[in-house]
Amino acid sequence: MIGKLKGIVDEIGEDHCIVDVGGVGYVAYCPARTLSSLEGVGTAVTLFIETYVREDMIRLYGFRTVLEREWFRLLQNNVQGVGAKVALSVLSTLSASELANAIALKDVAMVARAPGVGRKVAERIVTELKTKVPAYAGEATGTIGLKQELGEGVAVAPVSDAVSALANLGYSRDVAANAVAAAMRSAGEGADTGTLIRLGLKELAR
Structure with missing residues (x-):
């Protein structure tokens, strides 16, 4: 399992980046906020990685902080109907602290701002994660x-x-x-x- 990548940004795409680590390029799918925080091709970067292994693929998801990675896990493991795509959309729209605030304040509309997140899914996120917020609020x-x-x-x-x-x-x-x-x-x-x-x-x- 890969837990962290530390290397040089080789490419920045719409939903991913490639990090060159010792001559090997790793593709990491990231929230838009993470991609926008990269300083550009050729710059150093450290990404905290969540590794998904399936029968037909291995996919890496990258985040600038451990807290963001924990929210990525939390959303998928605790909320029905939330997979990697929806979790990335939420973390692309809201920072970890904004998401924690929205859940604590039961602000369903704030969570529903994320593309692909309907009101019902947003309500489930707010309801099912309300007891988790203090530990993940940073x-x-x-x-x-x-x-x-x-x-x-x-x-x-x-x-x-x-x-x-x-x-x-x-x-x-x-x-x-x-x-x-x-x-x-x-x-x-x-x-x-x-x-x-x-x-x-x-x-x-x-």
Whole structure:
């Protein structure tokens, strides 16, 4: 089994790339996000690989992070009707953190944005993976918790006030929540509204 490829990008196709490892070219099928992150032919790359072995073929699927590969496995192993093609489509449309947020917030429409993913499949993804999100959220975990608290109206006053203040400046509530979550990681959960707004603005300016 191949678990990782480290080599030089030899070709970038519509749904795959070829990685030259010591003179051997490996074809890896990747999400669009992974392909767009490649720096071009001739550049170094490391891909985390999921190897599929069938009677008539061996196919490699490549991802830039271990977390993306885990989501690829999770989607197929836990959701009926989701195979490699649909899983790639979902990960081409949503980053790992965006997918985790969508599932945590039961945002079926967000998942259904992926080509080839109908509403019924999106509903199954959201329903069947809701208990898996914390373990696969990566850096999104704090943001997920904050958004749930905001949606349920139980977020502490400084946090909800800071999100509202950033939203009033023209940022979407999602973007504002992400910024405040980042601010909380820097300042701690006991930070006041002013501090969260200041750090949130600093985060948004990056």
